[in-house]
Amino acid sequence: MILAYLGAGALLAGLVLAAFSALLSFWAGRTESGVMIQVGRRAFYATAAMIFIASVILETALLTHDFSVAYVTEHSDLSTPIALVAAAFYGGQEGSLLYWVLILGILGSASLLASAVLGPRLAAYAAGVMAAIVTFFLFVLVLVASPFDVLQITPPDGLGLNPVLRDGGMLIHPPVVLAGFASFAVPFSFAAAALLAGRTDAAWIAHTRRFALVAWGLQSTGLVLGMWWAYHVLGWGGYWGWDPVENVALMPWLATTAYLHSSQVQERRGRLRGWNFGLVILAFLLVVFGTFIVRSGIVPSVHTFAVSAIGPWFLGFLGACLLFSVGLLAFRSGGLKSNAEPAPAVSREGAFALQNLLLIGVIAVVFWGTILPLVSGLAGQERVVGAAYYERAAGPLFAAILLLMAAGPLVPWRHAGEPFWRSLRWPATAFAILLVALIVAGVRSLPALLAVPSAFAVASTVLYEYARAIGRSRLTGGGMSRALAFVAKRRRRYGGYLAHLGLAVLVVGLAASHFWQQERDVTLQPGQQVSIGGYTLTYAGVQNRELADHSELVATMRFGDQTLEPARATYAGLGGQSLTHVAISTTPVADVYVVLAGMNSDGSASFRVLVNPLVSWIWTGGAIIILGVVLGNAGARRAAFVPFAARVPSSLGAS
Amino acid sequence: MTLLVATLLLFAAGPFVLWPLIRTPDESPEERAA
Numbered sequence: 001m002i003l004a005y006l007g008a009g010a011l012l013a014g015l016v017l018a019a020f021s022a023l024l025s026f027w028a029g030r031t032e033s034g035v036m037i038q039v040g041r042r043a044f045y046a047t048a049a050m051i052f053i054a055s056v057i058l059e060t061a062l063l064t065h066d067f068s069v070a071y072v073t074e075h076s077d078l079s080t081p082i083a084l085v086a087a088a089f090y091g092g093q094e095g096s097l098l099y100w101v102l103i104l105g106i107l108g109s110a111s112l113l114a115s116a117v118l119g120p121r122l123a124a125y126a127a128g129v130m131a132a133i134v135t136f137f138l139f140v141l142v143l144v145a146s147p148f149d150v151l152q153i154t155p156p157d158g159l160g161l162n163p164v165l166r167d168g169g170m171l172i173h174p175p176v177v178l179a180g181f182a183s184f185a186v187p188f189s190f191a192a193a194a195l196l197a198g199r200t201d202a203a204w205i206a207h208t209r210r211f212a213l214v215a216w217g218l219q220s221t222g223l224v225l226g227m228w229w230a231y232h233v234l235g236w237g238g239y240w241g242w243d244p245v246e247n248v249a250l251m252p253w254l255a256t257t258a259y260l261h262s263s264q265v266q267e268r269r270g271r272l273r274g275w276n277f278g279l280v281i282l283a284f285l286l287v288v289f290g291t292f293i294v295r296s297g298i299v300p301s302v303h304t305f306a307v308s309a310i311g312p313w314f315l316g317f318l319g320a321c322l323l324f325s326v327g328l329l330a331f332r333s334g335g336l337k338s339n340a341e342p343a344p345a346v347s348r349e350g351a352f353a354l355q356n357l358l359l360i361g362v363i364a365v366v367f368w369g370t371i372l373p374l375v376s377g378l379a380g381q382e383r384v385v386g387a388a389y390y391e392r393a394a395g396p397l398f399a400a401i402l403l404l405m406a407a408g409p410l411v412p413w414r415h416a417g418e419p420f421w422r423s424l425r426w427p428a429t430a431f432a433i434l435l436v437a438l439i440v441a442g443v444r445s446l447p448a449l450l451a452v453p454s455a456f457a458v459a460s461t462v463l464y465e466y467a468r469a470i471g472r473s474r475l476t477g478g479g480m481s482r483a484l485a486f487v488a489k490r491r492r493r494y495g496g497y498l499a500h501l502g503l504a505v506l507v508v509g510l511a512a513s514h515f516w517q518q519e520r521d522v523t524l525q526p527g528q529q530v531s532i533g534g535y536t537l538t539y540a541g542v543q544n545r546e547l548a549d550h551s552e553l554v555a556t557m558r559f560g561d562q563t564l565e566p567a568r569a570t571y572a573g574l575g576g577q578s579l580t581h582v583a584i585s586t587t588p589v590a591d592v593y594v595v596l597a598g599m600n601s602d603g604s605a606s607f608r609v610l611v612n613p614l615v616s617w618i619w620t621g622g623a624i625i626i627l628g629v630v631l632g633n634a635g636a637r638r639a640a641f642v643p644f645a646a647r648v649p650s651s652l653g654a655s
Numbered sequence: 656m657t658l659l660v661a662t663l664l665l666f667a668a669g670p671f672v673l674w675p676l677i678r679t680p681d682e683s684p685e686e687r688a689a
Contacts, residue, residue: 009660016665017672038675046668053664 001068001150007057008148011098014050015138017043022131029124029197037124041112044127047134048105055102058147059089068154071095071147077160079549087170088161093295093310094147096178100291101137103182104130111186111211118190118199118207125193133185136317145310160549163571163579169229177222177249181287183215184252187259188284191277195328200273200335205263210633212256212263212280217629219253224506224622235580235595237519237610239618242390247370248290251363255283258359261352268413269349274333275356281325286363288318293370344415351408358401365393391447399450402507405500406431406457409465423464430460443515451511458504462497469494495632499625506621512614513591521597523606533611535559535592542605552581555596555605559585566596566607591615 025040027033058071062085067073075088075095090099108130115123141147161170187208194204226246227239240246259279265272296311343349369385376383406427411420434453443449466487473483487494522530524539531537540556540563550571557564564583571577585592590613597606670677 005656006660008657010664012657012661013664013668016661017668035675039672042672042674046672049668050664 001066001154003057003061003064003066004069004148004150007054007061008142008146010050010054010057011138011142011146011148014047014054015135015142017047017050018131018135018138021047022128022135025124025128025131029121029128029193032121034120037120037127040124040131041127044112044131044134045109047131047138048109051098051102051105051134051138054148055089055098058095058098059086062086062088065158067156067158068150069147070149070151073151073155073158075158075161077158077549080161080166081548083171084161084166087165087174090174090178091161091165091170092147094141094145096174097137097141097145097295097310098147099175099178100182101134101141103179104134104137104185107183107186107211107214108134108189111190111208115190115207118203122190122193122197122199122204125196126189129189129192129196130185133189140310140313144313160571163550163569163577164233166549166579167229167233169225169233173222173225173229176218176225180215180219180222181249181252181291183211183218184256184284184287186211187215187256187280191280192325192328195277195332198332198335200277200332202263202266202270205266205276208280209260209263212259213629213633215283216253216256216260217626219249219256220622220625220629223249223253224619224625227622228619231615232582232584235582237517237593237595237608237612239513239615242369242387244370245290245294247366248286248293251290251366251370252283252286254359254363254366255279255286258356259283262356265349265352269343271343271349272353274329274337277329279356281329282363285318285321285325286367288314288321292318346411346420347415348408348411348413351404351411355401355404355408358397358404361397362394362401365390365397369393395447399447399454402451402454402458405503406454406461409461409497409500426464427457427461431457445515448511448515451515452508455504455507455511458507459501462501462504465497466494491632491634493632495628495630498628498631500628502621502624502626502628504621505617505624509614509617509619509621513612513618516613518611520609521606522609523600523604525602525604530607530609532609533590535590535611537564537592537594537609539605539607542599553596553599555607557583557594557607559592564592564594566594568596568598586616588616589613 021040021043024036024043028036028040058069060066061069061072062076063082065072065076065078065085071092071094072088075092076085080088088095090096112123112127112130115126118126190204190208190211194200223246226249230236230241231239256279259276262272262279263276266276292311292314295314343353369389373382373384407424410423410427431453434456435449438449438452469487469490470480470483473479473486518533520530520532524530526539526541529536529538536559538558540558542553542555545552545554545567550569552567552569554565554567557566562585564585566583567581569579569581571579580595583594590611593610593612595608595610597608599605
């Protein structure tokens, strides 16, 4: 019980410090008081320390099975494996909010420590905005949804973790995706601070790009891990269901993808200032919107948290953030205008602008599909759209983005001349070869005939760019080591291309597993076989296994020299809740995916067997994307900020 | 009890947070200019 008081006390102290930090930082930024700016920043660090103390206390309460704490009782029990007990920290509503604000405290502190280059005023406003966000979360954690509520009677055991969460994926996916969500607040804070300080040059971009990239990298990893978990644990044979919770994780990722490209236009050419502010703000607003959707339970979803009292608070917070952001953009709109003439349509600037518009289009499609139940419910009849809507509406936009990815990296800044048109032959040839090969192979699906050749065109462009880098080094008399040095020196660019390559690999996996998936529902007696997609499986029998926290009915399927064991787990301690354990045989060519649907009274077993081509390419592509982000930014020195106007003559900036 | 813990933690954090003020009792003109 003492742990609960210690934890609640730490959160309350954190709330006081965060509110103090927010108010003082805004005031000190306005009056440019150097000492008070430092005090405000230190109050933020102290807030982060309080959140850390509260987190350690909650984890201690979980690991010591302190069932006097309501959160511990509701999300763990004595039979749950200890690693999953530790993961229960973020497995429930209150704990996940605490984790959210812990990440913001850590990343926010890191960003403030590195913010000296921006000058005290901008850094003070950034501390103020971040502290204000933290204040809201701590307010909710202290007064509305505390993880340290105490039970009047301490039960001997807890209720346990939801069976779906009792998986190894629980140790990776939720912390990464929650960290991704939290990290979008850092670029937002610096963008808002730049607007508050009237610093609409590229200073904030140079500083926050790395944090935007951290957020984007975490969210990319979280999305892929989420797909992996859905595929391996939920047992429906797919990995993406256009569920509202998936959608709200995708939208800020799309907005930040747009920002990471358009920010280059501001850095290189001084354009799109207002647009870049808008994208960073949009990404954060989408995060708050997503948190509201997930936390309030207002939109039907397979994995939202239970309907709770915090929904209205998050709606209010969303409204406040929206008003603040729109007001700030409107207030500074005069300073965001660029005097530069529009760039030609066929130029790097034009490609980025088009890519941004397409990504915004996808966000709009996903946004309206997500909130349709809410909007239509208000009109009297709740309507829900399925995968078909998203595929029809967003599919063509994704196809256009892929084609743009194939051509975009080849387009030079400012003006595209003859060399650009010549270089297009590589992606065009790759596209044509794949198109013909697929048609010869009998493929007639237009989306498949567009997606797969486009992905190969993207890959060919990336390989062409790498070959060109090696060629340039050879021309200057260097060998492979010189080529590597050339690429390493421009690692941001070539890391980005590696991420493009990863996306191309991922798209091939998505397209193949979506368009060429095969599926059979069968009922088999022991010894009987099922054939699908050229694979033959033999059902050998079933057995019952008793494990620490559940029992499993395990079917045995012989598949070549492998044994697949799809199972159904039953958790007696959780009111007999059951869960499917999928058996998957993975090769680079295809996954054989077996689900035990049920056992019948005559001894037969019902199975759902799927052959999912190239699914492993999705995970490989995701890993390449992350590798590209890491290699593209590892060891990069923090560039001392040089204002755009100082680097580029004004005549050039206006050209 | 929660209030007591919070108060103690705030007291503990005080020297760290207020150190710039302790170190610099009066803000110098240079800092004001910065």
